[in-house]
Amino acid sequence: MSSASTSLLDHLRGRNGTLEGIKNILLAYTVYKYGKYALAYIRVKGVQGAIVALFKQLLQISITIARRFVPGANAAVASQIEKNVTSLQKKLMGDVPDHLKQHALPLKGLPASAVVTELKRLKATEHVDWKAGKISGAVYHGGEDVNKLVTEAFGMFTVANPLHPELFPGVRQMEAEVVSMLLRMYNAPDSACGSMTSGGTESLLMAIKTYRDMARELRGVTEPELIAPVTVHTAVDKGAAYFGIKLIHIPVDPATGQVNMAKVANAINGNTVMIVGSAPNYPHGIVDPIPELSALAVKYKIPLHVDACLGGFIVPFAEKAGFPLPFHVDFRVEGVTSISADTHKYGFAPKGSSVIMYRSKEIRNYQYFITTEWPGGVYCSPTIAGSRPGALVAGCWAAMMHFGESGYVETTRQILTAARSIADGIKSIEQLQVIGQPKLSVVAFNSKSPKVKIYAVADILDKRGWHLNVLQNPPAIHIACTYLNVRASKVLLTDLKEAIAMLLKDPSCGNGDVAAIYGTMASVPDRTVISDxxxxxxxxxxMM
Incomplete structure (x- = not known):
């Protein structure tokens, strides 16, 4: 063999050796990366939970492939989706008697009296008598007196915009006072601060954005992770999706309904930017063990956010109302760095107001958006919105000033008394069980009898004028007790008992929309169908 041929073979062997080395490195990195992910997942979910999750994922992949490649499969699914969507659309798009639908601006403006007439027609379409107290949450009505006061405040500040504090100093002052009052309610230190937002979702979004940016700047975290109970409000899922954060859902203890602390600890790593606990959570009304979460947060130097959006004006007054929580959930807990609390629920402020609170201004700084190079000038805003309705600030301030501490203590006493009465009444019904150990205004329950389907119970209650919240995973119903429910709590228990008796006699009597829709959803393994x-x-x- 010539020296040239030998040299070429040596060159190829060397290059192949290099390529083989690169291939081995890439393989090792891939095994390390996904092995690390798998181990972390097993630490959180457990071996059995991880296997179940893997099975569900493989099933979803198989169904997706089948829909794409099996002749007629996708068309059949699409047909069923269209049928369900059409049913929903018919339910939503009922005609308003004597109302002419407006597809375009009227060529000539209508007189004010004509506009008011149309408004009255549209209002008359409301098919739920919420004043009867047969709805769960949704309408947090503090009475006609506060309603009139808030409406008057709205009228006085219709054009006000907090984006321009130099033009509307009164609105700026009211906003500052609302934040200050909330901070005192939650026993915040003097260093604490906050911002008003458009609701609980924006408050949570702001906290998530804040801690993502803070971890990126202070710790160099580029693959942020957020730890929260599976029962946390879905606005946390939304925030994680919006801001590119991996959400680690932690299961809850089946007996207490509280987040599993051992699995929270297992989920913490160098990419964890925040932990979230609920006070209470939306599905079952359970308060997570905030002091225990705080201990982990302090140990690992991770921010802890308490989502008290639902409990905003219940938590601070529960003790004085005679219903003390077994532990603190506010800034008295060392590791709590932020709290979100809605003013537009049990604070009886107009819809569209909430407050996000931080332990220090240094933390809140990461919430802000600031740009200094825009041709339109230097621009900054504290939250997502630019322009905001000053009327909402005024309405919120007016409601809080009108009720005062004594007023909120009294409404809390009445609401929690009703919630306890409902929970005790449900416990007395042999076929039903209360989920967890609710301490505040939300009571969730499901069936412990194979003869009683909980969605069928929901359908019977619906026919009797009740509009409660239907839950899944597990199937259940809940009521978020409001001031309106206080006088209707006994009626609910009577209707529940009668619904159970009806189902025991004739299981088919509860076959309605709720049972059909949620029963179908529970049996559909392809969750993309539900998304569609x-x-x-x-x-x-x-749609018109």
Whole structure:
């Protein structure tokens, strides 16, 4: 063999050796990366939970492939989706008697009296008598007197915009006072601060954005992770999706309904930017063990956010109302760095107001958006919105000033008394059970009898004028007790007992929309189908 051939073979062997080395490195990195992910997942979910999750994922992949490649499969699924969407659209798009739908601006403006007439027609379409107290949450009505006061405040500040504090100093002052009052309610230190937002979702979004940016700047975290109970409000899921954060859902203890602390500890790593606990959570009304979460947060130097959006004006007054929580959930807990609390629920402020509170201004600084190079000038805003309705600030301030501490203590006493009465009444019904150990205004329950399907119970209650919240995973119903429910709590228990008796006698009597929709959803393994139905529902909201 010539020296040239030998040299070429040596060169190829060397290059192949290098390529083989690179291939081995890439393989090792891939095994390390996904092995690390798998181990972390097993630490949080457990071996059995991880296997179940893997099975569900493989099933979803198989169904997706089948829909794409099996002849007629996708068309059949699409047909069923369209059927469900059409049903939802018909339910939402009922005609308003004598109202002419407006597809375009009227060529000539209508007189004010004509506009008011149309407004009255549209209002008359409300098919739920919420004043009867048969709805769960949704309408947090503090009485006609506060309603009139808030309406008057709205009228006085209709054009006000907090984006321009130099033009509307009164609105700026009211906003500062609302934040200050909330901070005192939650026993904040003098260093604490906060911002008003448009609601609980924005408050949570702001906290998530804040801690993502803080971890990126102070710790160099580029693959942020957020730890929260599976029962946390879904606005946390939304925030994680919006801001590119990996959400680690932690299961809850089946007996207490509280987040599993051992699995929270297992989920913490160098990418964890925040931990979230609920006070209480939306599905079951359970308060997570905030002091225990705080201990972990302090140990690992991780921010802890308490989502008290639902409990905003219940938590601070529960003790004085005679219903003390077994532990603190506010800034008296060392590791708590932020709290979100809605003013537009049990604070009886107009819809569209909430407060996000931070332990220090240094933390809140990461919430802000500031740009100094825009040709339109230097621009900064504290939250997502630019322009905001000053009327909402005024309405919130007016409601809080009108009720005062004594007023909120009294409404809390009445609401929690009703919630306890409902929970005790449900416990006395042999076929039902209360989920966890609710301490505040939300009571969730499901069936412990194979003869009683909980969604069928919901359908019977619906026919009797009740509009409660239907839950899943597990199937259940809950009521978020409001001031309106106080006088209707006994009626609910009577209707529940009668619904159970009806189902025991004739199980088919509860076959209605709730049982059909949620029963179908529970049996559909392809969750993309449910997502498609949801998209159809959202599309229907703006259809004529």
């Amino acid at each position: 139905v949801c998209r159809g529902f959202l599309d229907a909201l703006t």
